[in-house]
Amino acid sequence: MRLHKIALVLCAVLAVSGCVTKQTYDKEAQLEAEYAALNKKLSAELSGDRAQITQLQNELKVTMVNEILFPEGGWRLSPKGEQTLAKIAPTLSNLPGKQVVVQGFTDNEPIGPALRAQFPSNLELSSARADDVARYLTAKGVPANSISAQGFGEARPVANNSTPEGRAKNRRVEIVITAAGRP
Secondary structure, X not given: OHHHHHHHHHHHHHHHHOOOOHXXXXXXXXXXXXXXXXXXXXXXXXXXXXXXXXXXXXXXXXXXXXXXXXXOOOOOOOHHHHHHHHHHHHHHOOOOOEEEEEEEEOOOOOOOHHXXXXXOOXXXXXXXXXXXXXXXXXXXXXXXXXXXXXXXXXXXXXXXXXXXHHHHHHOEEEEEEEEOXXX
């Protein structure tokens, strides 16, 4: 009998803990609607720019390969890169309660001799690229307290580095938009 009561209490606790409150559900549904609207707006602004927009559960990610933003082997934005970012800067500057994280990535190829003196590894190069994008977006009105930059170097490839096409996909910048305070 005692074991039966313990089992019933345990089942009740599990049933209650598996449910979310209406308030939590409504908040998540509102957040999802905000990201869907933002996705639609950014997609329209970037149409034709070969940028990919991915909507995940608690974030929106804009991925641009380096050739859109930087000259070959460079870390300062090209005029085309500035034009591309200028299209989305007004939207990114008006996102109350959101955090904008610029993430830089590289392939696994060693840095060439021209850049090696300034950037000893791909990590530093990817950080410089992310910093330059964040600096530009801040200059275009994205609040400095809502933007940050991170470099990951070759640590998070999205394609195989054994082909030129794969390496090109890995040399990228991602602009990740999340609710402030979320990881």
